[in-house]
Amino acid sequence: MKRGNLADVEWQGRFDWQKAILFNEEDLEAKGSKMQVIKLQPGGVIEPHYHKVRTEVFYVLKGQGSILLNGDEFQSKEDDFFLCQPNTTHEFRNTGTDEFIVGIFRTNDPGDADMLWVKDKE
Secondary structure, three states: OOOHHHHHHHEEEEEEEEEEEEEEEHHOOOOEEEEEEEEOOOOEEEEEEOOOOOEEEEEEEEEEEEEEEEEEEEEEOOOOEEEOOOOEEEEEEEEEOOOOEEEEEEEEEOOHHHHHEEEHOO
């Protein structure tokens, strides 16, 4: 068993947002699976991107923001969850006044090569 708390995770800076890996594929004993959290400060954005192979489940842990899936905007708050299948363009925007923290469970994750930014596609 492995246990943790969000207050104790080691956040890694990534562009203008942060992420922390909670469980990796070795912890989960499932190749290509990962559990992570992302954190955006008020006004923070994760630009539109998609994955050709990876499936992700988003679970809003704290704050409020918008999650866009293929251009459809969903105002989200704590305890909302979403399924994001391969080739679904998605982005995150913190529209609140507090941190926006989202848990992300990944399956079929081949690694960073599967993170494709829409701006690079244009």
